[in-house]
Amino acid sequence: xxxxxxxxxxxxxxxxxxxxxxxxxxxxxxxxxxxxxxxxxxxxxxxxxxxxxxxxxxxxxxxxxxxxxxxxxxxxxxxxxxxxxxxxxxxxxxxxxxxxxxxxxxxxxxxxxxxxxxxxxxxxxxxxxxxxxxxxxxxxxxxxxxxxxxxxxxxxxxxxxxxxxxxxxxxxxxxxxxxxxxxxxxxxxxxxxxxxxxxxxxxxxxxxxxxxxxxxxxxxxxxxxxxxxxxxxxxxxxxxxxxxxxxxxxxxxxxxxxxxxxxx
Amino acid sequence: xxxxxxxxxxxxxxxxxxxxxxxxxxxxxxxxxxxxxxxxxxxxxxxxxxxxxxxxxxxxxxxxxxxxxxxxxxxxxxxxxxxxxxxxxxxxxxxxxxxxxxxxxxxxxxxxxxxxxxxxxxxxxxx
Numbered sequence: 529x530x531x532x533x534x535x536x537x538x539x540x541x542x543x544x545x546x547x548x549x550x551x552x553x554x555x556x557x558x559x560x561x562x563x564x565x566x567x568x569x570x571x572x573x574x575x576x577x578x579x580x581x582x583x584x585x586x587x588x589x590x591x592x593x594x595x596x597x598x599x600x601x602x603x604x605x606x607x608x609x610x611x612x613x614x615x616x617x618x619x620x621x622x623x624x625x626x627x628x629x630x631x632x633x634x635x636x637x638x639x640x641x642x643x644x645x646x647x648x649x650x651x652x653x654x655x656x657x658x659x660x661x662x663x664x665x666x667x668x669x670x671x672x673x674x675x676x677x678x679x680x681x682x683x684x685x686x687x688x689x690x691x692x693x694x695x696x697x698x699x700x701x702x703x704x705x706x707x708x709x710x711x712x713x714x715x716x717x718x719x720x721x722x723x724x725x726x727x728x729x730x731x732x733x734x735x736x737x738x739x740x741x742x743x744x745x746x747x748x749x750x751x752x753x754x755x756x757x758x759x760x761x762x763x764x765x766x767x768x769x770x771x772x773x774x775x776x777x778x779x780x781x782x783x784x785x786x787x788x789x790x791x792x
Numbered sequence: 793x794x795x796x797x798x799x800x801x802x803x804x805x806x807x808x809x810x811x812x813x814x815x816x817x818x819x820x821x822x823x824x825x826x827x828x829x830x831x832x833x834x835x836x837x838x839x840x841x842x843x844x845x846x847x848x849x850x851x852x853x854x855x856x857x858x859x860x861x862x863x864x865x866x867x868x869x870x871x872x873x874x875x876x877x878x879x880x881x882x883x884x885x886x887x888x889x890x891x892x893x894x895x896x897x898x899x900x901x902x903x904x905x906x907x908x909x910x911x912x913x914x915x916x917x918x919x
Contacts, residue, residue, distance in 0.1 A: 553827060555824075555825070556825075601813055601816075604813065604816050604817065604820060604821075605813075605816060607820050608816050608819065608820050611820075621825055622820075622823075622824045622825065623824050623825045623826070623827055624820065624821065624822075624823065624824035624825060624826050624827075625820040625821050625824070626821075627825075627826075627827035629827070639827070661815070661818075661819070663815070668861055669865055672858070672861055672862055672865050673865065676862065682862075686862050689859065689862075689863065690863070700859075701855070701856055701859035701860075702852065702855050702856065702859070704855075704858065704859045704862060705854065705855025705856055705857065705858035705859040706855050708855075708858040708859075708862070709854055709855060709858060737818070737822075738822075740814075740818055742854050742857075742858075749823075780815055780819075783819070784824075786819050786820065786823035786824045787819075787823045789824060789825050790825075
């Protein structure tokens with residue numbers, strides 16, 4: 529994927545009903561982008577990735593069989609890899625996985641033409657910006673000890689349960705687990721706020737993602753200026769060091785700005 | 793901290809192997825532009841197989857799992873870490889703000905741990 533160059537067009541998919549193929553759409557890019565020949569997309573076998581162009585924009589597409597379900601791990605990875613590699617070089621509006629139109633005519637007539645100006649504006653918004661995701665998770669032993677120490681009822685329940693058979697202490701176990709879950713939820717709120725505070729100066733926008741794991745300390749997506757990437761990574765690194773032993777911090781990215789192209 | 797570059801940043805030939813599938817699902821099934829919002833006419837109703845990798849946070853299973861984890865926590869501290877306890881307490885006095893895991897065992901298992909537990913101090917710092 530590189531800026532400038534003649535737009536390649538995918539195989540004609542206008543007759544979707546006849547040959548059973550449809551157009552899978554990955555995202556929208558500026559029109560002066562070219563797809564490296566041989567780039568494979570989703571499906572089995574993976575369709576050749578090409579562009580459908582209109583005005584200043586182009587849709588990244590590939591042919592898929594309309595009668596086969598999509599969603600194998602390879603499909604998911606193909607979708608994300610293509611978009612992230614694209615985003616590394618040019619602005620891109622990533623689509624959610626699973627966007628399929630009847631053919632390239634539909635992509636042109638129903639997606640690119642009617643929404644051309646909105647896409648142009650949105651592309652400008654993400655230009656020279658990239659996304660990261662910070663995923664922080666509590667160390668299990670550390671966080672459990674922390675809760676037991678801070679919560680008397682939890683410690684009492686722990687002692688009562690110890691050594692007794694499981695079925696004899698089901699209620700106590702439930703209550704203990706409930707206390708821990710609530711305690712962690714409270715800590716998560718505090719620690720998510722800490723993440724937001726630590727990163728707000730080194731990025732453009734922050735979005736708190738839904739909780740995805742019971743020991744999650746924070747799950748935050750950040751839109752970062754390309755020029756500030758090093759600064760941002762350093763800030764995350766500092767946070768990780770500060771939390772060392774208590775919270776494991778993972779930094780994902782840079783990636784396409786999935787969390788910052790909402791249609792709302 | 794582990795840094796997992798997506799896409800281009802990964803080692804040559806590795807694709808996006810550095811990112812686990814749950815992360816991929818979190819991102820591309822949950823986020824990104826939704827085409828239905830734009831196109832209502834000829835969207836193909838292709839079946840998308842999705843796995844909900846996320847778990848329900850406040851569930852009975854979660855509660856019982858936490859309780860079980862606490863149980864394991866106790867076993868490991870009494871059986872494995874206890875011999876280190878004495879050493880840990882000694883270090884607690886000499887090493888200010890130490891990071892020794894044994895100190896935590898000491899706090900959990902020994903009755904006569906002095907009030908100024910280094911662990912408490914450290915936790916408050918973290919908060």
